[in-house]
Amino acid sequence: xxxxxxxxxxxxxxxxxxxxxxxxxxxxxxxxxxxxxxxxxxxxxxxxxxxxxxxxxxxxxxxxxxxxxxxxxxxxxxxxxxxxxxxxxxxxxxxxxxxxxxxxxxxxxxxxxxxxxxxxxxxxxxxxxxxxxxxxxxxxxxxxxxxxxxxxxxxxxxxxxxxxxxxxxxxxxxxxxxxxxxxxxxxxxxxxxxxxxxxxxxxxxxxxxxxxxxxxxxxxxxxxxxxxxxxxxxxxxxxxxxxxxxxxxxxxxxxxxxxxxxxxxxxxxxxxxxxxxxxxxxxxxxxxxxxxxxxxxxxxxxxxxxxxxxxxxxxxxxxxxxxxxxxxxxxxxxxxxxxxxxxxxxxxxxxxxxxxxxxxxxxxxxxxxxxxxxxxxxxxxxxxxxxxxxxxxxxxxxxxxxxxxxxxxxxxxxxxxxxxx
Amino acid sequence: xxxxxxxxxxxxxxxxxxxxxxxxxxxxxxxxxxxxxxxxxxxxxxxxxxxxxxxxxxxxxxx
Numbered sequence: 001x002x003x004x005x006x007x008x009x010x011x012x013x014x015x016x017x018x019x020x021x022x023x024x025x026x027x028x029x030x031x032x033x034x035x036x037x038x039x040x041x042x043x044x045x046x047x048x049x050x051x052x053x054x055x056x057x058x059x060x061x062x063x064x065x066x067x068x069x070x071x072x073x074x075x076x077x078x079x080x081x082x083x084x085x086x087x088x089x090x091x092x093x094x095x096x097x098x099x100x101x102x103x104x105x106x107x108x109x110x111x112x113x114x115x116x117x118x119x120x121x122x123x124x125x126x127x128x129x130x131x132x133x134x135x136x137x138x139x140x141x142x143x144x145x146x147x148x149x150x151x152x153x154x155x156x157x158x159x160x161x162x163x164x165x166x167x168x169x170x171x172x173x174x175x176x177x178x179x180x181x182x183x184x185x186x187x188x189x190x191x192x193x194x195x196x197x198x199x200x201x202x203x204x205x206x207x208x209x210x211x212x213x214x215x216x217x218x219x220x221x222x223x224x225x226x227x228x229x230x231x232x233x234x235x236x237x238x239x240x241x242x243x244x245x246x247x248x249x250x251x252x253x254x255x256x257x258x259x260x261x262x263x264x265x266x267x268x269x270x271x272x273x274x275x276x277x278x279x280x281x282x283x284x285x286x287x288x289x290x291x292x293x294x295x296x297x298x299x300x301x302x303x304x305x306x307x308x309x310x311x312x313x314x315x316x317x318x319x320x321x322x323x324x325x326x327x328x329x330x331x332x333x334x335x336x337x338x339x340x341x342x343x344x345x346x347x348x349x350x351x352x353x354x355x356x357x358x359x360x361x362x363x364x365x366x367x368x369x370x371x372x373x374x375x376x377x378x379x380x381x382x383x384x385x386x387x388x389x390x391x392x393x394x395x396x397x398x399x400x401x402x403x404x405x406x407x408x409x410x411x412x413x414x415x416x417x418x419x420x421x
Numbered sequence: 422x423x424x425x426x427x428x429x430x431x432x433x434x435x436x437x438x439x440x441x442x443x444x445x446x447x448x449x450x451x452x453x454x455x456x457x458x459x460x461x462x463x464x465x466x467x468x469x470x471x472x473x474x475x476x477x478x479x480x481x482x483x484x
Contacts, residue, residue: 063430063477111433115450120435347436347474354476358432363451 016043016051018298018321019076021189024395027297028338031326039310046075047083049319050312051298053326055333055348057310061301062322062354065103068301070357071096074397075300075319091198097238098245104356109230114360117166117220123364126165130368133160133171134375135414142379145410146386150259150401154372158255161368162247166361168219169207177203190394190402193252197244204247208240220246246361253295254365256400257351258372261289263404264340265377266385271340275373276381282373286366287346291334294351295398296359297325324350325399383408422460423483424468426453430479440474441467453479 007015009026013033017023023030031053034041039054052058061068072078077092079085095101099110116122134157141147159177163169169177180199184191208221216222224239234242265272275282303318314320328349329337352359359365386405394400424444433452437445443464446454460468472480 112450115433115452119447119449119451120438121447345473348476350476352434352476355432358434358476363435 013037014042014044016041017045017081018074018397019395021395024393027325027393027399028329031323031329032331032338034323034326035329035331038312040312040314043321045081045083046079047085047319049075049321050309050314051321051323051326052309053323053330054310055327055330055350058322058324058327058350059354061309061320062350062357065107065356067304067307068320068322069103069304070299070301071101071103072300072302072319073101074298075321078319094237094241095245098241099360100245100249100357106230107356111356111360113223113227113229114220117223118361118363120363123367126161126364127367127371129165130157130161130371131375133157133164134372135379138375138379139413139415142411143413146405146407149262149376149404149406150255151403153376154255154258154262155252157258157372158251158253158368161254161364162250166219166246166250166364167207167221167243168217190392190396190400192394192396193248193398196252197248200247201244204243205240208236208243212236212239249359250361250365252396252398252400254368256295256394256398257289257293257365257369259401259404260293260295260399261286261369261373262376262383263385263391263401264289264293266383266406268340269382271342272377272381274342276377279374279378281342282377283370284346285342286369286373287349288340288342288344290351290369291328291344291346291349292338292340293399294325294328294349295400296351296353297399298323298397299353299357322353324353379411380408422465422468423458424455424460424472425481425483426455427479427481428452430477431475432477432479434476436474436476437471437480441471444468445471 009023009030010033013030016030034053039057041051041053043049043051052061073092102110137153137157141152160174163174163177164171180203184199211221212225216226224234224242275285298321301320301322303314303316303320305316307314328351331337352362383406386407389405392402394402431453435447435451437453438447441464443461444457446456448454472482
């Protein structure tokens with residue numbers, strides 16, 4: 001979907017449309033314009049939404065689940081661009097019965113069951129596997145001197161981590177997934193998370209059905225299949241929907257920050273050389289990348305009672321988008337927020353959100369992100385975007401590139417390197 | 422120096438346990454637990470850093 005309204009994103013911030021390529025490609029400049037105007041900005045498309053852009057206002061709204069309910073959907077799921085309500089869609093309705101769209105106190109029952117699969121100690125057990133798989137992917141292109149960072153590395157690694165390490169799909173079945181993605185018709189704006197998940201729906205449903213028949217191994221799929229959530233087991237369709245949610249939340253997001261950060265490093269050779277020379281700096285660098293390029297840019301809320309936020313009157317029933325990506329670049333909190341600064345205090349970036357719905361997989365995402373940079377920089381320390389290529393963002397609420405082809409001095413595969421040594 | 426943790430506010434970002442593991446641990450669901458209410462000598466700096474880094478502002482320091 002590559003339709004533009006022909007509006008100027010920087011002049012018409014009140015026409016902000018998260019699906020209009022003109023706005024998407026200029027997203028960070030649009031957020032900067034919003035910061036000049038205030039913390040809470042009115043956007044008229046899709047029946048009228050409030051964009052919460054200020055860090056302080058996002059902090060307040062994200063933690064106040066009573067006033068700002070997550071039991072809601074993104075603008076295009078509810079309304080046409082000119083504000084006509086859309087009829088209910090079963091595919092969206094089932095997602096309203098998953099972890100992400102259930103408010104506290106019921107939400108806590110889900111988190112107490114599912115959080116244990118995502119603690120630092122538990123995700124640390126996947127480190128060796130992630131590292132190995134990153135190197136398997138690098139082996140496939142390192143001798144050729146060229147690859148697509150997104151299509152050949154970040155995106156497949158993100159799929160492998162969630163499907164194999166989290167959902168325990170056997171590694172040898174991963175190619176089935178890639179075949180599904182490869183069979184998708186080309187899309188000029190990149191495949192959205194919705195498109196990818198729709199294409200995998202049948203595969204995921206079959207996988208969960210198979211797991212239901214197998215002896216439990218105690219992973220997150222088994223918890224969804226067998227545990228009681230607030231006193232009752234989940235119906236099968238909700239088990240599947242929650243698995244789909246884990247995919248939606250964990251795959252494109254982590255892959256995108258890996259690719260976007262490597263794109264940043266392609267344009268900043270000095271920083272890249274520093275990280276290659278001192279790999280211990282990769283961890284703090286990851287946090288500054290998360291501040292600058294956090295994948296989940298916006299999250300919806302519905303106002304449950306009249307309230308005032310940063311001096312703006314909101315009414316019950318109003319639609320809101322928490323602009324986490326804008327908050328992480330708020331000039332009220334960060335000096336020269338558009339600049340990468342390794343020494344910056346990044347602890348209050350909002351890449352993983354805030355409040356009850358903060359990203360359940362943040363520990364895994366941080367691990368995967370760091371390993372992906374460590375392994376690629378160790379083996380391909382110097383790389384350049386293919387000449388003539390330009391960074392284009394996917395048209396989606398996840399920020400990330402459509403592709404990212406690079407060239408580099410060819411290296412050797414690990415097995416060959418070992419044999420030579 | 423004492424530490425007060427607001428468990429109603431903690432969402433399990435796990436930053437405190439990363440920064441000051443002598444004072445902050447995590448329970449099975451990844452939420453913070455206080456390992457020591459009274460901060461061991463020499464760890465005041467790390468604990469202050471952990472409190473400042475909490476995205477939810479769930480950690481209070483009583484001097």
